[in-house]
Amino acid sequence: MTLFVQPRLVNEPFSDPGVLLDFRFGNRALLFDLGDLSTLSPREILRISHVFVTHMHMDHFSGFDRLLRLSLYRDRRVHIVGPPGLTDAVEAKLRAYTWNLLDGRSHDLEIAASDWAEGGFITEVVFRARNAFVRENQQPSEARLPLDDPEFKVVAVTLDHGIPCLAFSFQEKIRVNVHKTRLDELRLPVGPWLAEAKRAVRSGAGPATEFMPTKDRKVVLGELLQSQALVCAPGQRVAYATDLAFHSLNITRLCSLACGADQLFIEGGFLQEDRGLAASKKHLTAVQAGEIARLAAVDFAHQMHFSPRYLGREDELRAEFELAFHGRSVARR
Ligand SMILES: [Zn+2]
Ligand SMILES: [Zn+2]
Structure with a gap:
């Protein structure tokens, strides 16, 4: 069976999380999260039309600079969607640089940024190279989805990570x-x-x-x-969720988003023996992530976002996740 999009983790699991959804046909890609992009080729990055940011912790947003730098001398538009504050974060990034060499004859790069909250866009802003990336506020669209294409859609839910954190699902229609x-x-x-x-x-x-x-x-x-x-x-469904506390509201919302998905990419970077630590940081343990993947009845679950404290103990993280995903009890719980 030919898949509509080929999803893959941008980095190895101890590095920043992120998934590139590369379309099998057509020169296009979507990106979930905007952390370290150094493993992506310029060609791949320039295919990205939309970026969906879960939240603006550095490991999910620092890749903005590489995206900007590669796009700067191109005629293109890239749309970034994230939780409330995303438009301000993009503006702050752009303000950090000096743009005196840009003018109306510059390449036509346009960065559209949108804040998404609970079912709608609340702020939409455009930054254009030809206008030296000055913030241009737009009337927020009435769209009920972060992205609604004739062939696919991207759905979002808001989760709790101490701050609002979005989770996304790509759905081929x-x-x-x-x-x-x-x-x-x-x-x-x-x-x-x-x-x-x-x-x-x-x-x-x-x-x-x-x-x-x-x-x-x-x-x-x-x-x-x-x-x-x-x-x-x-249609093909790929869900992506990271950085969330393990409590009933998050579990319910995430299960409704990911229910029956072909693939779920989910954080699970703490061992169960450190569940108190994971809870204090509003993160999932590997066991909790595996349980959510099982509850959501996804076909495949990909574990990501391993805490660096477990370098050399990757096998234990993976074992706990797999056991929980397949519904078996885990020692030391
Ligand atoms: Zn975070
Ligand atoms: Zn994170």
Whole structure:
């Protein structure tokens, strides 16, 4: 099965958390969290259209500078969404530099920043290179989702980390699978036209929509669906949650966001013997993270954001997480 996006951790688990969602087709990517980006290539960073920041602790936001530096001499727009205070944080970052060399003839870089709180945008700001990154306040949009694309959406919930901390879920609206045997029966070749046809299904195109698999063979969308050469299924879902206290409100909200997801990326960087320490820092232990992943009934759970105090003890963190995820009791609880 071809996945719509290929999610992967930006860093090894003892380093800053973050997930790059690279689209399989099209030159585009999304990023969950904006910590250390030094492992991403400039090409990957320049594909990122939207960044979703959980909160502005340094390990989740310090990568802004690399994103800015690589984007500076480009005509592009990047949108950053985060909890209340994100727009001020972006402005403070931009104000730290001197922009006297920018003017109306500069590259057309536009940074849109939005504060998201409990179901809506509360502040939206644009910073443009051609305006020396002066804050330009916008009327907040009425959007009910942090990102609503014809083919996918990004959903957010607010969690408690001592401060508001967002968790996100990427949801492909419809998954479209190709049945090769049915394609063969129609004497249609595989090729780039299939990506176009899948995109048409996801965006709700009509049955008469035409494709040209070869230069002398035409096919319409209705035929592809009726013959089951293209078959619809629930879309891919990838959830991302980090830096949250282990209490019932957070667990309920996170489970509703991640319920049944194909993949959940979740912090779980403390051993259960240090659960008091994890609680004091409003973080999850590996066991707690594994329990949440089990409750949310996700297919795959990826543990991340290991505390550096356990360097050399990664196996123990992973073992506690796996046992809890698979519903077995963990020693020393
Ligand atoms: Zn934090
Ligand atoms: Zn953190």
